[in-house]
Amino acid sequence: MTIQEIINILEADLFCGEDMLNKDILSACGSDLMSDVLAFVKDHTILLTGLTNPHVIRTAEMMDIAAIVFVRGKRPSEEIIQMAADRNIAVLMTRHSLFVACGLLYQSGLRGEVL
Amino acid sequence: METTDNVTMCQYYSIEAGNFTLAGEAAGQIKNNLKQLGIDAALVKKVAIASYEAEMNLVIHSNGGRLIFKINPKVITIIAQDDGPGIKDIELAMKEGYSTAPDTARELGFGAGMGLPNMKRCADRFVIRSEEGKGTEVELSFNLS
Numbered sequence: 001m002t003i004q005e006i007i008n009i010l011e012a013d014l015f016c017g018e019d020m021l022n023k024d025i026l027s028a029c030g031s032d033l034m035s036d037v038l039a040f041v042k043d044h045t046i047l048l049t050g051l052t053n054p055h056v057i058r059t060a061e062m063m064d065i066a067a068i069v070f071v072r073g074k075r076p077s078e079e080i081i082q083m084a085a086d087r088n089i090a091v092l093m094t095r096h097s098l099f100v101a102c103g104l105l106y107q108s109g110l111r112g113e114v115l
Numbered sequence: 116m117e118t119t120d121n122v123t124m125c126q127y128y129s130i131e132a133g134n135f136t137l138a139g140e141a142a143g144q145i146k147n148n149l150k151q152l153g154i155d156a157a158l159v160k161k162v163a164i165a166s167y168e169a170e171m172n173l174v175i176h177s178n179g180g181r182l183i184f185k186i187n188p189k190v191i192t193i194i195a196q197d198d199g200p201g202i203k204d205i206e207l208a209m210k211e212g213y214s215t216a217p218d219t220a221r222e223l224g225f226g227a228g229m230g231l232p233n234m235k236r237c238a239d240r241f242v243i244r245s246e247e248g249k250g251t252e253v254e255l256s257f258n259l260s
């Protein structure tokens with residue numbers, strides 16, 4: 001599934017990463033606990049979260065996460081968007097809740113880590 | 116530090132207690148160093164994750180300390196050292212889910228009690244030493260060959 005398809009499914013806005021729309025995404029992780037995200041082992045991943053602080057970007061940076069989806073219409077600050085852009089991370093925002101956003105992507109075939 | 120180490124690179128980052136704005140900066144620099152050295156991406160990710168959790172622990176739990184990064188042809192070493200307060204029960208601290216992190220850390224998404232177990236999982240060798248009232252040292256090694 002590409003980032004463009006994710007944008008369509010979630011009816012999301014894109015704040016940065018226009019050059020990454022064709023990037024292939026194989027898994028997703030939905031969490032507000034950055035330490036849980038840091039324990040996620042899959043690659044080609046996107047992160048869905050309700051937190052919008054700089055540590056979300058830091059976490060994505062360490063994990064080589066391609067895109068972050070902020071849920072519930074939580075609009076990231078300019079500082080956060082710039083931080084992500086500097087690290088080649090796409091930033092999306094959807095009005096859907098974390099549960100619904102994850103459900104929509106799962107229904108469309110995206111999978112997570114099965115523990 | 117051993118003199119027989121054959122260190123090809125060694126970097127030292129001072130980490131301030133409670134400074135959540137800068138937290139993660141050292142781990143980010145370590146990650147960039149490794150990428151520039153052409154280290155395999157999967158290994159870089161493991162070192163980056165473990166360094167970030169180690170750095171966050173210094174910021175959240177310690178009175179301040181340092182993160183040391185060393186690389187030689189055989190091994191990458193990350194050392195997180197601090198000046199207290201130390202850990203009373205290391206076995207308990209290593210348990211998944213155990214955390215004494217304050218709300219300020221939880222609001223940022225930390226304090227799930229997964230940091231030390233994740234460092235151990237990422238590294239090829241994990242050593243933790245701590246003395247109450249003195250400080251804590253976590254040493255992580257990652258094999259290059």
Ligand SMILES: Nc1ncnc2c1ncn2[C@@H]1O[C@H](COP(=O)(O)OP(=O)(O)O)[C@@H](O)[C@H]1O
Pocket residue numbers: 035172173175176177197199200201202208209213214215216225226227228229230231232251
């Ligand atoms: N450098 C340190 N100094 C003092 N206590 C520490 C240190 N690192 C970890 N701890 C203790 O170990 C616990 C578990 O650490 P960790 O697994 O990283 O989880 P978390 O940071 O989410 O609390 C911490 O909550 C804290 O009580």
Ligand SMILES: [Mg+2]
Pocket residue numbers: 168171172226229230231
């Ligand atoms: Mg921790």
